[in-house]
Amino acid sequence: MAYSPANDAASSDIIIIGFGAAGSSAAIEACTCGANVLVLERASAGGGSTAYSGGFVYLGGGTRVQKICGFEDSPEEMFKFLMASTPEPDEEKIRMYCDDSVAHFEWLESQGVTFDDSFYPHKHFEHPTNDGLAWSGNENAWPYSDKAKPAPRGHKVFVPDGEGKLGEGGFHLAHTLAERARTLGAHIECDARVIELIQDSTGRVNGVCYKKFGENKIAMAKHGVILAAGGFGENKEMAKKYSPELSDNRVHIVGAPYADGSSINLGLQVGGTTGYIGALITAPFYPPASLMKGILVNKHGRRFINEDSYHGRSCTASFRQPDGLAYLICDNAVFERPEFGGQPLIDAWETVADMEQALSISEGALQKTIANYNDNAEKGDDPDFHKTKEYLQPLDNPPYAALDCSVGKATYTGFTLGGLKVSKDSEVMDTDGSVVQGLYAAGACASTIAQDSIGYASGTCLGESTYFGRRAGRHAANF
Numbered sequence: 001m002a003y004s005p006a007n008d009a010a011s012s013d014i015i016i017i018g019f020g021a022a023g024s025s026a027a028i029e030a031c032t033c034g035a036n037v038l039v040l041e042r043a044s045a046g047g048g049s050t051a052y053s054g055g056f057v058y059l060g061g062g063t064r065v066q067k068i069c070g071f072e073d074s075p076e077e078m079f080k081f082l083m084a085s086t087p088e089p090d091e092e093k094i095r096m097y098c099d100d101s102v103a104h105f106e107w108l109e110s111q112g113v114t115f116d117d118s119f120y121p122h123k124h125f126e127h128p129t130n131d132g133l134a135w136s137g138n139e140n141a142w143p144y145s146d147k148a149k150p151a152p153r154g155h156k157v158f159v160p161d162g163e164g165k166l167g168e169g170g171f172h173l174a175h176t177l178a179e180r181a182r183t184l185g186a187h188i189e190c191d192a193r194v195i196e197l198i199q200d201s202t203g204r205v206n207g208v209c210y211k212k213f214g215e216n217k218i219a220m221a222k223h224g225v226i227l228a229a230g231g232f233g234e235n236k237e238m239a240k241k242y243s244p245e246l247s248d249n250r251v252h253i254v255g256a257p258y259a260d261g262s263s264i265n266l267g268l269q270v271g272g273t274t275g276y277i278g279a280l281i282t283a284p285f286y287p288p289a290s291l292m293k294g295i296l297v298n299k300h301g302r303r304f305i306n307e308d309s310y311h312g313r314s315c316t317a318s319f320r321q322p323d324g325l326a327y328l329i330c331d332n333a334v335f336e337r338p339e340f341g342g343q344p345l346i347d348a349w350e351t352v353a354d355m356e357q358a359l360s361i362s363e364g365a366l367q368k369t370i371a372n373y374n375d376n377a378e379k380g381d382d383p384d385f386h387k388t389k390e391y392l393q394p395l396d397n398p399p400y401a402a403l404d405c406s407v408g409k410a411t412y413t414g415f416t417l418g419g420l421k422v423s424k425d426s427e428v429m430d431t432d433g434s435v436v437q438g439l440y441a442a443g444a445c446a447s448t449i450a451q452d453s454i455g456y457a458s459g460t461c462l463g464e465s466t467y468f469g470r471r472a473g474r475h476a477a478n479f
């Protein structure tokens with residue numbers, strides 16, 4: 001929309017749309033650079049999906065916590081891992097993100113987001129303690145373990161007045177960064193839904209139109225507008241277009257209700273284009289870790305993944321099996337109930353042949369898979385999928401149980417990854433590879449580090465949101 005501002009239109013240096021991790025990080029950095037910042041937030045308070053999150057931030061290369069907990073890491077190994085674990089890695093952004101990771105860790109701590117110098121050693125998808133470090137991806141699972149020296153990089157935000165229980169870390173991160181932005185002078189206007197971007201006669205984005213309690217309002221920005229309004233999981237049409245698996249009704253979308261893709265659509269309307277877009281889809285069957293000693297098989301009775309993979313990878317692989325059918329097969333020695341109960345127990349049988357018949361798997365197929373697996377496990381080997389020795393043991397202790405990991409049976413949840421194509425400084429790019437002047441995007445609405453479920457490491461979303469949010473704020477302030 002082209003618009004000539006009335007004399008009384010509110011004017012700031014920078015307008016930020018959305019007040020989650022990306023928006024607050026952008027605001028902090030822009031205010032620190034001396035800019036006058038207006039944040040427009042659609043909800044009655046900030047936080048967005050950040051406040052729902054686990055509070056894991058993917059950091060490495062030798063952070064204080066990694067060193068104190070006895071883990072060696074380097075930016076180069078972190079770089080190798082992130083390059084190997086994303087389908088279309090953006091080398092420049094990954095390189096910067098890894099080289100700056102220790103400094104970003106220190107920046108977060110200097111804003112009040114701290115990490116405890118302790119390590120959580122067990123397999124979990126979001127450990128229920130305040131320990132500051134955990135394995136949060138596929139670093140020590142094949143094939144990634146062959147491509148980069150493994151190190152845990154999931155840094156979980158410390159919650160001073162809490163215990164680190166589910167969701168506490170994300171809420172604390174969102175709250176701490178928001179308060180910091182406020183303290184530095186950012187003006188936060190809530191219940192303000194941005195509906196359109198304003199461009200000057202050259203096409204430069206220099207303002208926004210927003211709706212507040214039914215009234216349309218205008219705000220102008222001298223330096224730029226930063227889109228930080230989150231992902232698009234709540235927008236069925238967009239999910240269908242960009243990530244069909246996520247639009248499956250059997251996947252529960254998690255996160256903030258206003259993750260409706262408005263940032264991405266606002267960017268597209270002024271010439272922006274999208275980068276790599278994917279989703280995290282998962283239904284963690286662990287903890288307990290003993291379940292990783294079981295085997296995942298499809299309706300043909302065949303294995304398809306190393307079960308010690310990070311849950312995003314093993315569960316997405318299950319989701320993609322023929323007819324969405326997948327079973328976790330255990331014997332009496334390894335069976336325990338999944339802690340979060342997302343996989344129904346189908347039944348238990350005295351013999352593999354009985355189980356095979358009950359699961360309608362062709363006669364002999366499952367028996368062959370298990371016999372083969374047991375032979376190799378006996379030798380501490382898994383030539384097909386390279387499961388680590390720690391989780392390899394023959395399944396020969398009846399009764400045998402099957403947990404249902406099938407789509408529609410197990411509780412699959414998901415959220416989006418990626419959005420607008422951006423430069424290393426978070427400037428929105430057009431289809432020709434030029435910058436859309438005056439417009440930035442960061443966080444879940446931009447394509448930077450996190451790309452898909454198969455290689456996903458928890459913490460990369462909050463990592464990219466805070467890191468590239470900061471870059472957007474700094475670049476816009478210095479324009």
Ligand SMILES: Cc1cc2nc3c(=O)[nH]c(=O)nc-3n(C[C@H](O)[C@H](O)[C@H](O)COP(=O)(O)OP(=O)(O)OC[C@H]3O[C@@H](n4cnc5c(N)ncnc54)[C@H](O)[C@@H]3O)c2cc1C
Nearest residue numbers: 018020021022042048049050054194230443444459461462
């Ligand atoms: C359950 C769950 C757990 C997760 N755990 C982790 C984790 O541990 N580590 C990790 O890295 N990632 C995690 N993620 C992903 C991560 O939370 C998100 O990718 C990240 O929070 C995105 O931050 P953001 O600032 O881009 O968006 P958000 O935090 O969603 O903030 C966007 C804000 O924009 C506002 N908004 C929307 N539309 C408009 C509009 N038109 N005008 C004005 N304001 C608008 C929204 O109300 C919202 O407040 C998790 C996600 C979920 C759902």
